[in-house]
Amino acid sequence: MDTNLDVIAAAVRATVVQVLPGSSGGAGVVLSRGGELVVVTNAHVAHGATGDRLRILSHRRTAYRAVIEWVDAPRDLALLALPPAASRDLSPATLGDTATLRPGQLVLAIGHPFGLANAVTAGIVHSVGQVRGAWEVSPRSHKQSWIQADIMLAPGNSGGPLVDIQGRVIGINTMVFGGLALAVPVSDIRALLQAGSEAIPA
Amino acid sequence: MSQPQSQTLIDLSNQLAGAVERGAESIVAVHARPQLASTGVHWRDGLVVTTNGTVRRDRDLTVTLSNGKRIEATLQGRDPSTDVAVLRMATGLLPVATLGDAGALRPGHLVLALARLDDTGPRAAFGAVSVIGGAWRPWGGGEIDRLILSDVNLYPGFGGGPLVDPSGQVLGINSGRLSRPYATTLPAETVSRVLGQLASRGYVRRGYLGATMQPVELQHQLRSRLGLDRGGALLVVSIEPDGPSAAGGLLVGDVIMAIAGRPVAEPEDVLKALDGDTVGRTLSLELVRGGRLEQVEVLIGERPRGH
Numbered sequence: 109m110d111t112n113l114d115v116i117a118a119a120v121r122a123t124v125v126q127v128l129p130g131s132s133g134g135a136g137v138v139l140s141r142g143g144e145l146v147v148v149t150n151a152h153v154a155h156g157a158t159g160d161r162l163r164i165l166s167h168r169r170t171a172y173r174a175v176i177e178w179v180d181a182p183r184d185l186a187l188l189a190l191p192p193a194a195s196r197d198l199s200p201a202t203l204g205d206t207a208t209l210r211p212g213q214l215v216l217a218i219g220h221p222f223g224l225a226n227a228v229t230a231g232i233v234h235s236v237g238q239v240r241g242a243w244e245v246s247p248r249s250h251k252q253s254w255i256q257a258d259i260m261l262a263p264g265n266s267g268g269p270l271v272d273i274q275g276r277v278i279g280i281n282t283m284v285f286g287g288l289a290l291a292v293p294v295s296d297i298r299a300l301l302q303a304g305s306e307a308i309p310a
Numbered sequence: 311m312s313q314p315q316s317q318t319l320i321d322l323s324n325q326l327a328g329a330v331e332r333g334a335e336s337i338v339a340v341h342a343r344p345q346l347a348s349t350g351v352h353w354r355d356g357l358v359v360t361t362n363g364t365v366r367r368d369r370d371l372t373v374t375l376s377n378g379k380r381i382e383a384t385l386q387g388r389d390p391s392t393d394v395a396v397l398r399m400a401t402g403l404l405p406v407a408t409l410g411d412a413g414a415l416r417p418g419h420l421v422l423a424l425a426r427l428d429d430t431g432p433r434a435a436f437g438a439v440s441v442i443g444g445a446w447r448p449w450g451g452g453e454i455d456r457l458i459l460s461d462v463n464l465y466p467g468f469g470g471g472p473l474v475d476p477s478g479q480v481l482g483i484n485s486g487r488l489s490r491p492y493a494t495t496l497p498a499e500t501v502s503r504v505l506g507q508l509a510s511r512g513y514v515r516r517g518y519l520g521a522t523m524q525p526v527e528l529q530h531q532l533r534s535r536l537g538l539d540r541g542g543a544l545l546v547v548s549i550e551p552d553g554p555s556a557a558g559g560l561l562v563g564d565v566i567m568a569i570a571g572r573p574v575a576e577p578e579d580v581l582k583a584l585d586g587d588t589v590g591r592t593l594s595l596e597l598v599r600g601g602r603l604e605q606v607e608v609l610i611g612e613r614p615r616g617h
Binding site: 111115119231232233234235236272274286287288 | 314315317322324326328330331334422432433435436463
């Protein structure tokens with residue numbers, strides 16, 4: 109079946125939340141953990157919370173209280189639990205595959221740059237691998253891999269999804285370095301979901 | 311929930327990734343400056359093209375191939391006037407670039423810029439052609455056959471790398487320095503022409519008259535007495551001793567009206583007369599000297615290197 113880019117983006121939007129407060133806020137991606145909805149975001153977005161609770165907004169601007177389950181600072185990822193009521197409003201994202209990424213393939217980012225809710229930007233994969241110098245400004249170590257994308261991001265995109273042209277999440281947008289978007293690869297998110305108990309409790 | 315799909319967009323995405331892979335087969339990382347590498351295109355077997363500005367030294371040059379191996383290279387030559395440098399490396403190691411048709415480019419066409427900085431694989435940036443124009447001349451004074459500007463973001467190290475079309479064919483090499491914020495691409499035909507001269511001679515031979523001139527306006531009375539229909543001309547203000555103009559008998563104070571039958575009023579008009587491989591040809595200069603029309607023949611010399 110064929111459809112337009114806006115339809116693909118709209119379907120991804122239903123899986124993206126805005127995480128408040130924090131300095132500029134951030135974004136989060138709704139995932140299913142055995143049927144239960146959770147939100148993955150950046151550790152540096154979750155750090156904006158006072159206590160272990162965060163206010164999030166759905167794409168329809170419905171507010172929910174989310175509870176911080178894990179903060180994995182070395183990966184710059186955090187996991188938030190959602191109340192059951194959130195499933196009326198939010199859908200889980202589909203996860204893609206980092207191993208098959210090719211430089212040049214089309215990607216979309218959805219987030220809330222400068223607080224502008226649910227903004228969509230488009231670009232391509234620039235490269236996948238270690239990024240020289242990035243560890244100096246990120247808690248992630250120099251050995252960890254990034255997806256680098258030639259796409260426009262701004263504060264407020266942090267924690268939001270980088271998706272492939274089929275709407276599958278391939279990374280969590282985390283920072284801009286050297287003009288390029290850096291996203292934590294989806295393989296790290298899978299690791300967080302599966303081995304969350306080994307992560308550092310919040 | 312099943313995600314909506316577009317086969318057209320999936321195909322486009324795959325095509326772009328394929329273009330990166332094809333274009334990247336013939337690009338290398340060029341290590342010719344401190345810190346960051348730049349990118350080079352394997353243009354002819356054993357010859358790699360990059361931008362002159364990224365080749366900061368003449369020795370201790372290396373290139374990283376697509377298989378990650380780093381090998382030695384030598385400087386074949388540079389042309390600062392077009393910002394092109396050519397490095398020589400062992401032959402038979404890489405496919406040469408497949409050249410596309412830069413002449414068919416129109417604003418709006420999708421393009422990719424490619425780079426290789428190390429052994430971690432190619433890098434890509436994406437955008438659209440913004441402006442297409444005719445021949446132009448950068449600060450260095452060289453001839454660029456066509457203006458190609460795009461909105462592609464040239465990240466550090468992308469200088470010297472190829473601009474490719476969605477089939478991976480090379481349209482030219484990207485020069486980050488020429489017209490920010492747009493990316494400027496030196497068209498493939500310019501690169502091929504400069505490479506041909508650098509490969510055979512090691513430098514680009516440029517025509518030279520050995521005279522400096524400035525625009526002047528002829529007085530109305532003089533014009534009407536000589537029957538000239540325009541006033542713009544070039545006044546000779548200095549002549550290099552033993553240079554081509556001195557040998558041809560040009561004098562300071564001569565007012566040049568036309569070169570090779572074409573009216574001249576700006577220094578640019580003289581550069582145009584010297585474009586191409588004109589060394590050794592004779593130029594006929596029509597001029598006003600002592601209130602009379604005269605003609606002087608100048609044998610075009612070779613511009614001293616470094617000028």
